[in-house]
Amino acid sequence: MSDMVVATPHHVFSYEEYLERERVTGLKHEFLEGHVFAMAGGTPEHARLIAEVSFALRSLIDPRRCRVFSSELKVRVRATGLVTYPDVAVVCGDVERDEADPNAVLNPTILVEVLSPSTEAYDRGEKWAHYRRIEGLAAYVLVSVVPARLEVYERQANGDFVHRVAERGETLALACAGGALEVDALYAAAL
Numbered sequence: 001m002s003d004m005v006v007a008t009p010h011h012v013f014s015y016e017e018y019l020e021r022e023r024v025t026g027l028k029h030e031f032l033e034g035h036v037f038a039m040a041g042g043t044p045e046h047a048r049l050i051a052e053v054s055f056a057l058r059s060l061i062d063p064r065r066c067r068v069f070s071s072e073l074k075v076r077v078r079a080t081g082l083v084t085y086p087d088v089a090v091v092c093g094d095v096e097r098d099e100a101d102p103n104a105v106l107n108p109t110i111l112v113e114v115l116s117p118s119t120e121a122y123d124r125g126e127k128w129a130h131y132r133r134i135e136g137l138a139a140y141v142l143v144s145v146v147p148a149r150l151e152v153y154e155r156q157a158n159g160d161f162v163h164r165v166a167e168r169g170e171t172l173a174l175a176c177a178g179g180a181l182e183v184d185a186l187y188a189a190a191l
Contacts, residue, residue, distance in 0.1 A: 004146070015100055050087045057090055073105060076104040095107070112142075148187040
């Protein structure tokens with residue numbers, strides 16, 4: 001008898017099974033290529049930064065044209081099939097819903113992820129590779145918990161994304177929001 005470990009095969013879910021699982025459990029899950037991943041909760045600092053960024057974006061946008069959504073909003077990347085719940089999303093214009101799931105939005109204009117040690121590599125890498133395939137996405141904002149630092153990948157007229165960083169004492173301009181996020185203001189109420 002050998003000491004060989006046999007991997008247990010994982011169930012590959014259809015999109016319909018994923019939707020049913022979310023409906024039945026009431027829990028949020030990310031979905032990609034038949035695999036379902038539980039969404040972890042965040043720290044108080046993470047939650048506070050989500051609220052601060054949401055409030056700041058709400059004060060920048062034209063509320064007749066754009067709306068800010070919390071992490072309860074499900075976003076589906078049509079080009080890759082990723083389904084996820086970004087920390088903050090802004091949709092400008094009419095909300096375009098997924099045909100298979102009317103609770104999933106297809107057309108975010110701005111997506112925000114607050115980075116945590118367990119998700120930072122994914123948010124910067126694979127998740128960004130999916131997000132950049134959203135046709136109307138104008139900006140992807142990354143918010144560090146520590147240090148006080150904001151980053152944006154902002155789409156240019158030629159379709160390329162330009163990466164910019166802002167730290168303490170600086171602002172991060174967001175052309176698509178018509179203003180800038182002030183780093184010091186977002187981090188002023190540190191816990």
